[in-house]
Amino acid sequence: MTWRFGLTEATFEPLWLTHWVLAATLALPILFGLLGALFSPRRTLPVALVCVPILLTGVLLLMEYQQAGLLRWQWQVAGVTVSLRLGGVSILMLLVTQWVGAAAALYTPGHLRLTNPGKQARWLWPLMGVLISALSLIWLAADLLTLYAALELMGLAAVGMLLLSGKPAALQAGMRYLLLALVGSLAYLLGVALILGYWGQLNLQALAEVVEPGPVAWIAAALIGAGLALKAALFPLHGWLTPVHESAWTPVSALHAALVVKASLFILLMLWNILLPSSLFAPRFVAWLGMLAIVWGGLVAWRSDSLKTLVASSTVAQLGYLMVAFPLIIGPDIPPLPKALAWEGFWLQLIGHALAKAAMFMAAGNLILATGESSLKGLAGTSRRLPLSLLIFGLASVTLMGLPPSSGFTAKWLLLQAMVMTQQWVAVVALLMGTLLTAAYVFRVFRYSFDETAPRHHYQPLAPSMDLVALALALAAFALGLLAHLPLALLQGGGV
């Protein structure tokens, strides 16, 4: 299974150009972020110009990957080996990160212009840059040290961004997030300590070769799992997620929900895959929690009165879909076909959710910004006045609901097919319940918005870029449903 993560030998050495591209991929976001702090752009155009080279690096890496297949880098820095690899998953997630990041960046100037947050807004840019870099590093990293460093960097940057809005609620939520994230990483580190102590390996590929099931692997997996589950907001540990989004800025929420929690999940999946090659119960446990997450997140979102809470709780439920796929990907005795289906479904769901959730946060942010109210009741009559924002919300929610022809649907289809093939009927029911619950809370929004009886007079006009960016994201999530083979082809090419 580890080949799926690109943890195998590469056929070709990376070209010298590729080294530079890699360096640019990792460094440019931070660099431009600092520039952003210096100049604090008020318009979309400069941001767009800056995004172009970053996106270009991603595209170059993609081309490189398609030509040469898996790529590996390894450096010795002061006796410590740092290794990176560019596999199918890596390049896919890298691209998603860059594009969603670019979308968030493009959305930001309009948002800042309309909200006038004050001085601290300029810190958003470097934090965003750090976040993107850290995320890119997480997708690329192939040893536990790099992963740890990137994870911490990402966590701190994320906390910083979430704190920027400066409201007391944000501070409190941020404090909780900070503490939990730090403790989570320590749990991870504890697990790494066991691994390092027992096998003396930090390199994932080498580790995968030497690892054998035993108490150390189990306990390390449990500790790592607990830490990362906390960071990834997996079901019973998700409590910090909603308040954080409640008061954060829209682009920050978008980035966070789309990518940050996914990164922890990705690490969790990868490490468990290495540590627990033949475990049945732990992935099952996660899957059960995932089912609960689907139902719970859906219920919370359904009963919530605030738009942002709704969107944030929906993340909990959506993560549940990913959790449910765990036993199919990790577990033993899964025939190859359902395994492959679940693998594809997992990533498609992850990508689709990333795009759609970002779009949804932006749409929700737009609605809240325009109406000046964050409750669902404040949406009355928006269908007439803000049709575009609502349409974006709708497109994104189609993906979240998993209705065709969105990527959510195709992903759900793949997962369902895998589950049916392996006779996991409870998971099937949970997935289908998820669709209904998602529909329930999404259409609650629409029900309020279609209400024509409450007339409103003043709406804050929105910057066109805000809607356009969100629309592009939502459409991308939507279109991936029918064009799913494009991203999934990348997954399959991962260094077979």
Place this chain on the structure above:
Amino acid sequence: MNAAWLPLATLATSILAAVVIFLLPEESRRLRTGINLAAAVSKIILVALMVGRVSQGYQDTFSFQIVGGIDFVLRADALGVMFAGLSSLLWLCTTIYAIGYLEGAANRKRFFGFFSLCVASTLGIALAGNLFTFLIFYEMLTLSTYPLVVHAGTAKALAAGRVYLRYTLTGGVVLLLGTVMLYSLTGDHSFASERGLAPYLNDHRGLLTLIFVLLVGGLAVKAAMVPLHGWLPRAMVAPAPVSALLHAVAVVKAGAFGIMRIIYDLYGIELSVELGVTTALAIAASITIIYGSLRAIAQHELKPRLAFSTISQVSYVVLGVSLFGPFGTIGALVHLLHQGLMKVTLFFCAGNYAEELGIHRIDEMDGAGKRMPLTSIAFTVGALGMIGLPPVAGFITKWYLGIGAIQADMYWVVVVLVASSTLNALYFLPIVHRLWFRQGPAHGFGEWPKEQRLGRLETHGWLLWPAVFTAMVSIGAGLLAGLPFSPLDWATRVAIGEYLP
């Protein structure tokens, strides 16, 4: 020679129309009307082209791969083109009607945008070449009709929309489950495949039955079969053109059409009979037919009565599908078209009464025939057709269904048909009687609830002519059923293809 562009272009016409309408500003009424009509007309032309191609024996197919083992397929086969023809024809009528109906109303952009999407979904359902593609458009239909149902934005409309979604989304989920299970069992299975699912019969009998129940159960929600019909009467709060479209082509027909696809093109009729599911389906359909009629009698408002009538009538299609034998099939297929024509007429008329005179209740309709003769004639034609009286198209259907039932040795179905006809007469004839034989405000007794003079004629021309046109087509489809390319002829062609491959 495969003209893959043809089904794609047909589908794209209405999607493009929807996109353009969404892009236009709310105020540009003329341009929107123009685009609507142009798209509708061009779609009819494209469908006519497809009809020509199909009658020459081609099956134009457009397909591409989504993920491994799952394809997106649009195929213009005889059955699909039949449904596409119905939807494109009635789309034109309904669009014209809607333009007149929504004159001066708010949110027209949204309405027409989703209206076009709705029709696009219907067309996609018609042309879907496998179950996956079908499912895509089936769900799209659910989503695109929701804004239409809640269009009025009142509390009642919103509640109706909620109920609508509860039913249809649940149905969609069940359908999804069935589809996934089928794919897991058999892989991608095209509707055009000749071999059916018979090879799996020996090993997976129970599973096949279960999948069938799931698939048909999911579809039965849209087909409004008892006890899954609850959404339909509530959805009546939608504007008249929407009700017309929902009832005549889009939603309920999508369900019925889906059941047809499942039985004819997926399972194969022999296998379905072998599994014994057709009898169960026939019983369910019969219950629906009788129940719908009984409930219709109890209604005092026009649109709910029509809604329950729809519940009853759509199950005729299902009933016909479940009768083994060419006549039952022809009856089902032809009723798909005929019921569409007649029901759309009735809803147009109901809308006309409501718009022009403010009539919603049946006891307000006394003597409306004098005030609105053409509308009332159209209504009468539709009502008589629903009863199954010649020369309106409904008779043809009832005839074929009855004969199909006899041939399938299901004599009780004839009893159901006759009972249903009698019940239909019981709830439609009083309305007709009120229209023509009672004296009302037009004769100087009392006043209309809310009279408006919308046009030079009895009402606005945009409202009147679609109703008259569909009424005429309903009569024509019955009177000249023997003509080539008539609904009956085309249905016979499809049925022959089904039974004599």
Place this chain on the structure above:
Amino acid sequence: MMTLLLLAALLWPLCAAGNVVWQAYQTPSARRNYFPLVWLTASWPALLLAYGGEAHWSIAAWMLGGEWGLNAISRPWLAFTALLWSVAAVHGRGYFVAEQAKAQAGDQNAERRLLRLALFWPLTFVGNVLLIIAQDIASFYLGFALMTFAAYALVVHSGSQQARLGARAYLILAVIGEGLILGGLLWAAGTAETFMLEGVREGIAAADHGAMMALLLWLGFGVKAGVIGLHVWLPLAHPVAPAPASAVLSGAMIKAGLLGWLYVLPLGAEELSPGLTLLGNVMLIAGIAAAFGAALLGVWQRHPKAVLAYSSISQMGMLTAMVATGLAAPAVWPLLLPGVILFAAHHALAKGALFMGTTISDHMPRWPKPLLFALIALPGVSLTGALAAGMISKWGVKHALYEMDHTYLIMLLTWAAIGTAALVSVCVWRQWQQRQQGGSNAFQWGAWLVALIAALITPLWLPLPEGSIVPPPLTEWLGIVWPFPVGVLLFVSVAYWLRKVGGKAPPAGDLWWLYSPLAAHGVKLAQAIGTRCKAVKGACVSVALAVEQHSMGQLTRLLSSEAWMRHHGSGLMMAFAVVVALLLIWEGMR
């Protein structure tokens, strides 16, 4: 040429109907003539068609494949039907003069009524013609349905309380009849896989359940033909309908039911199944019962038209019995058929004349009264078989039965004629009692006279096959004539006796007054069930709502644990790690 005539026969009445609508919008009501020449001549092309000879048309595009034809049955049928309609139309013009004057004076109601009648009259006629010439099921059913439902407008014409009652009875029974016919036709046609009436006939003869199909069809058409039990609409509808409408109802339209039998029942077929034979016997009994029962009830009626309606039931009962022999004793049928047609034609015209006669006594022209009433009674006398066409038609039936030695039937039919005579006497007597002067009109009595004469000379003009009409030999005259004087004598003596004793007459529509309370009870029962269901549903809904509310409350409480999870995130993480570790260890240790 025949095709042109056919087109004219069908389209010309439609033109007449269209003309009515056109006039309604074009001509101001003060100058509007509701019965112009077009309207009067609406049925003439059909009459011509009947004399055009036999013909056959197939129209593939027509519904399920049109097959129309004029043959030995449909030609005479069309002839007498069209003739009666033509005469009745002319009569109607006279009959409605007063109403038209009212309408032109500005009476909205009269205007509306006349417009409706003028519109539906030709439509009903088209239906009647179509069902006669149709050889395929769809056209026949179309014609039958069109005639049935369009005639509703004729019955309900006056709009009075009784008229609405009569019309309702008519309509309800018509719907039931249509249902029965549809069921029977479907069954038979489905079994035989045919779209043709002939196929149905053969199919019923051959099918296993042929008797059931035939029963359905018999009852279905029997509604129109007034089979006993289903006849109740006749005495309710006839008195209230305008006289010309009554004439066509009783003369032409109830004959459509008879024609239906002739078309679909396997009459005279060889080797009929026992079930069909049994059905034939049942029909026979029903027919005889109707013939006698109607006479017994009819003599009590006050309204002359009600009396005539019962007479129609009685006559149709006889015809039913004759048709029944086609099943019960198939060998007779070929001989009997021309007699039946003649009987039907004669009855049609005679009954038409009698109904028109009721208006003559209402608006007596200044003729000598004895002459007038003799003329009024004349068709009735003919019906009893005492003279002219009646005698010939009676003989036509009788001699066929004689040949096959069905003496009981002959005897019964002869005795039934006593009833006919009594009914005619009652009718004339009632007319005499209710006679009124004035208001006479040339159209009115002219048409009446034409009908009368046509009735008397029916065999002369009816296009029956050669040699099928046999004048009775002199020796048989007495056997045919005697019921008439006996019936009259019976009537006189009973009337005399009754005048002494007194007594209450049974109401018109007899069984209706049994059916309607039953039906009302049934409806009440259904409503009660409906209310009960509604109550149950309401209870279910309220329970469901309560459950929902309760569960929502529970849910809210449950969701508050979200805050708990938030607060105990770190503890949960520790627990998570412990649980996963324990799971893994347990799994690994197994």
Place this chain on the structure above:
Amino acid sequence: MIASFNLIEGGLALCLCVAALACLFDRHLLRASCLFVVFALFMTLAWWWLEAPWLAVAELILGALLTGASLFYALRAYRPNGAASSHRANATPHYDSFRGSWPHGLTRALLALAWCFMMWGAIRFVMPEMVYSPAEHPLVMAAVVIAATAMGAFALHHHLLRRLLAFNILGSGVFLLLAGMAGTEEGAQALISVGLAIAWLGSLLGALLIRHLFLLEGKNALSLDSQTKEQPQ
């Protein structure tokens, strides 16, 4: 020699444990912070002992100096003459008076115990020799105890500053464990250095937040009531 080594190591371990426990369970915040600095100094010694001078320097600077400074900086918010004292006039500023319910404490204690056992179980396999002579590596044992207790304390406490302290001690425990098990090779050192840096950054951020929260809202714990408004109706 070995015995003396063990003696020193044992003493160090004991001191670490005592300092950590005292720091974790002292309700007097100022004293607890001071105790933390002491603990950090012991940690420095421990690193020195484990022959990782760089780590010792890092611990001294990052752990003792900077983190301590951050903590005191946060504590200044609670000073009685501070601007925010009016909010909580009745509360003793440097004293955490929050009393949790006993099941709360019990579950945390049990969980901490469970973690202790879990880590111990793993260490048995990583360092098989410890099975026979548990006292061989007193620092590792101390680290297990410290880490588990700190984890439990982190979950137990409500006061933000105490949680921050618990986190820092937990971090030190984990680093110590890492060093004890994996030795002080470059990889482990790198991990610990990163961890130290992050811990300090986190503490700094946390201290800032604590100050802000107290000044803005007068809160020194994450309250439950802020969530009630998200509950429906």
